[in-house]
Amino acid sequence: MSLLPFLVVAFGAGSLSLLTRRAERSSAAIGLVGLAAAGVLATFIGTDPPLGVAGGAIAGTTFARLFLALGCVTGMLIVIVGLATTWPRSLPGATLIGLGAAGFALGVSDPGIAVIAATGGAVVGVLVTLVAPVTERRLVVAVRELRALVVAGALAILAGAVVVGPVGAARADPAILGLGYVAFASAAAIRFGAIPFHLWAARVADAAPEVGLPLVMAWGPAAFLVIALAWTNGAVAASREPLGLERGLVVAVAAASVLLGTAAALLQDDIEHIVGYSIVADGGIALLGLAALDPAAWGPTRTWLLALVVTKTAFAAWAAAMAARFGTRRVQDLRGWAIRAPVLAIALLAIVIAGVGWPGMAAFAARASLVGLVLQGPAAAALLLGAFASVLYYGRLFAVGVARSQTVVPVAAAGAASGRAPQGSDDDVPASRPRMRPLPAWRTTRTPIGAIAVLILAGLSIAIAGGALGVAAAAEGRPPIRFETPVAGAPGQTEPTPAPSGASPAAASPGVSGAAPAAGSPSPGASAPVAPASPTPARPSGS
Amino acid sequence: MNFGLAALAVAVVGCGVIAVSAHESRVAVLGLVLCAVIAPLIGTELPTPLVLSARLVAAILSGYVLWIAVRHQPATRGSRIGWPAEALAAAAAAVAGYGAAGFIGPAAGPREAEAVAFALGYLALGPLLVERDVLRLAIGLVVIVLAGSMARLAVQGTSSQLEQLVLSGVTVAVAGAAATIAAHTVRASRSFEVAPPARGGSGRSSGSAPRGDRAPETARPGPSGIVTGR
Numbered sequence: 165m166s167l168l169p170f171l172v173v174a175f176g177a178g179s180l181s182l183l184t185r186r187a188e189r190s191s192a193a194i195g196l197v198g199l200a201a202a203g204v205l206a207t208f209i210g211t212d213p214p215l216g217v218a219g220g221a222i223a224g225t226t227f228a229r230l231f232l233a234l235g236c237v238t239g240m241l242i243v244i245v246g247l248a249t250t251w252p253r254s255l256p257g258a259t260l261i262g263l264g265a266a267g268f269a270l271g272v273s274d275p276g277i278a279v280i281a282a283t284g285g286a287v288v289g290v291l292v293t294l295v296a297p298v299t300e301r302r303l304v305v306a307v308r309e310l311r312a313l314v315v316a317g318a319l320a321i322l323a324g325a326v327v328v329g330p331v332g333a334a335r336a337d338p339a340i341l342g343l344g345y346v347a348f349a350s351a352a353a354i355r356f357g358a359i360p361f362h363l364w365a366a367r368v369a370d371a372a373p374e375v376g377l378p379l380v381m382a383w384g385p386a387a388f389l390v391i392a393l394a395w396t397n398g399a400v401a402a403s404r405e406p407l408g409l410e411r412g413l414v415v416a417v418a419a420a421s422v423l424l425g426t427a428a429a430l431l432q433d434d435i436e437h438i439v440g441y442s443i444v445a446d447g448g449i450a451l452l453g454l455a456a457l458d459p460a461a462w463g464p465t466r467t468w469l470l471a472l473v474v475t476k477t478a479f480a481a482w483a484a485a486m487a488a489r490f491g492t493r494r495v496q497d498l499r500g501w502a503i504r505a506p507v508l509a510i511a512l513l514a515i516v517i518a519g520v521g522w523p524g525m526a527a528f529a530a531r532a533s534l535v536g537l538v539l540q541g542p543a544a545a546a547l548l549l550g551a552f553a554s555v556l557y558y559g560r561l562f563a564v565g566v567a568r569s570q571t572v573v574p575v576a577a578a579g580a581a582s583g584r585a586p587q588g589s590d591d592d593v594p595a596s597r598p599r600m601r602p603l604p605a606w607r608t609t610r611t612p613i614g615a616i617a618v619l620i621l622a623g624l625s626i627a628i629a630g631g632a633l634g635v636a637a638a639a640e641g642r643p644p645i646r647f648e649t650p651v652a653g654a655p656g657q658t659e660p661t662p663a664p665s666g667a668s669p670a671a672a673s674p675g676v677s678g679a680a681p682a683a684g685s686p687s688p689g690a691s692a693p694v695a696p697a698s699p700t701p702a703r704p705s706g707s
Numbered sequence: 708m709n710f711g712l713a714a715l716a717v718a719v720v721g722c723g724v725i726a727v728s729a730h731e732s733r734v735a736v737l738g739l740v741l742c743a744v745i746a747p748l749i750g751t752e753l754p755t756p757l758v759l760s761a762r763l764v765a766a767i768l769s770g771y772v773l774w775i776a777v778r779h780q781p782a783t784r785g786s787r788i789g790w791p792a793e794a795l796a797a798a799a800a801a802v803a804g805y806g807a808a809g810f811i812g813p814a815a816g817p818r819e820a821e822a823v824a825f826a827l828g829y830l831a832l833g834p835l836l837v838e839r840d841v842l843r844l845a846i847g848l849v850v851i852v853l854a855g856s857m858a859r860l861a862v863q864g865t866s867s868q869l870e871q872l873v874l875s876g877v878t879v880a881v882a883g884a885a886a887t888i889a890a891h892t893v894r895a896s897r898s899f900e901v902a903p904p905a906r907g908g909s910g911r912s913s914g915s916a917p918r919g920d921r922a923p924e925t926a927r928p929g930p931s932g933i934v935t936g937r
Binding site for chain 1: 757835841844848851852854855856858859861862863866867868869870872873874876877880881883884885887888891892894895896901
């Protein structure tokens, strides 16, 4: 029940912001107010009993609360950075609808419905890539992204239909089970732009504004991966099929993403591309959670995802602020940036600490756990080393930042003095006429406000990577997704569903209790089903 | 075989063939709308009024947003192999789906649904693989969503009202996003065709401008005043 107000505000304000996006100032105001209201409502999401809605059920979880609250806060901050730098007018509306869809997907009890909802929210995010002037390149990028999203969604829908819980997994042929597992994992890999599905993601990073990257490449895929993880743990892992070849394939994709993504980020000369490939590399770590097929991967994967989305949002905001401040995104043209923009330098330092990690931090331990669950010995060490190599591209940025050069020309001050946008809104032409004429007070203060927003985001990323704000408890909490459990000795039969009324919520619906699964406990997601208020017709027995 | 379901399946596939093969944009959109309207009727039991109305509204709304995008652009690429070939291939896919019902395990849904899923899956392949025509891509995306829902129905037997409602929303979202892209494409090039970026110009050469990596696209005003890149 506590999830509903958030969903109403997120979808309502998001739709209103998108519908009014031609009136950019009103649209931005609606979006910001909506994000603030949704953020407040997200903090009230609790682990209440599942609410029956139209034959299904939705419930809040501690993870959904933290994920959505962080999404709203970082969404507000990135919108502020967008207002100060590049302004994609669909950003606040698409962010709200994306978060609403993610909230619904994280709260609904059926993984098939969750996948459909997550795909729908992601599709709306495509609008962020369509910034003026709409060039053919951007259209092609939008087309490819839309195709990738829908194909990934269709793959996951099919996989979720083929293997429905442990009962379906037990009845399915192992080859079909493996195909379903690979299909769902491929969908997650496509969404994260994992190698070899990285081409569309690279082009999105090329065409989309920096402030739109987190929504398209991090928040939506993270929610999708959480659904995939719940389905994998609840259906595939519970079937006890080893699926060695299929798991190896997923590990190979994840490892390639980590290693090659990091290498690509190191070689790129464009800070927006560096952000994009760093998301690809960190997404590879998250994919390892799907390959583990072990309930022990549940908490670390979700911890890593929380750290990933916040850290990469901060990194993208930093890139946007840098481009606006210095009028270039080429690393080689940014010599001496750290000396001229110390606030941004401090922000990047915080992002490095959050992104690379430090012993004792939650994200650091989560990454080590995930690697240790799927690889052993030298291979694990090599992959961990590859993951830590991210310090190299951050270090390169710092090295350039402290280098002495006369080429860096901060354009923000000149832009503010002349009353022109520092980066010319979202146009390709530098310092062109802003689409939204800024108010005088905002015109003079937006650069420091944008830098402060980046700094706050960076600080938040350290807090989340360090495990603050209840990250560990939220990550270990069990999902509302649940499947029918087979009755012992009667394959194919299912237990009758107890209604949650009467019993305590935690006892009746362990999936939303937020308690950490104990060792040897059933996989997250493989719990007793929840009886919705209007139950669906009983499925006929298999022919 | 349930002849009522078979008739509905034939109607859905027929409308899908029209949607992907018509050279007239409005006819293609009309075919898509009819396909989306009839598809929810396939099932072991009739959908509830809530589900039926939601799917109906979603189908019409999807068609409407696409209509807005295509109203100034009457011609689309259509199928390269023509509607008879598309129809025959879709029929073959449907027969294969009908015969393959249960190959992934005990199927709880009607075999006709699996036949429709296979046929729609085939019909969506062409538009999804050929990327130049945005309207065809939009049609392909909606058709693949319908195919996914049919496959899910075929395997699971029934779907909850909530699933149908969410599916309705996603159909509208996909059509809306695709229509937005189509509208921009029509405004930029007065057709549904978008050219893929040339190799070597994928933005790796970052310029000194904030968007300098898009520099190879020499900005020039298009026919409608919109700056388009080439």
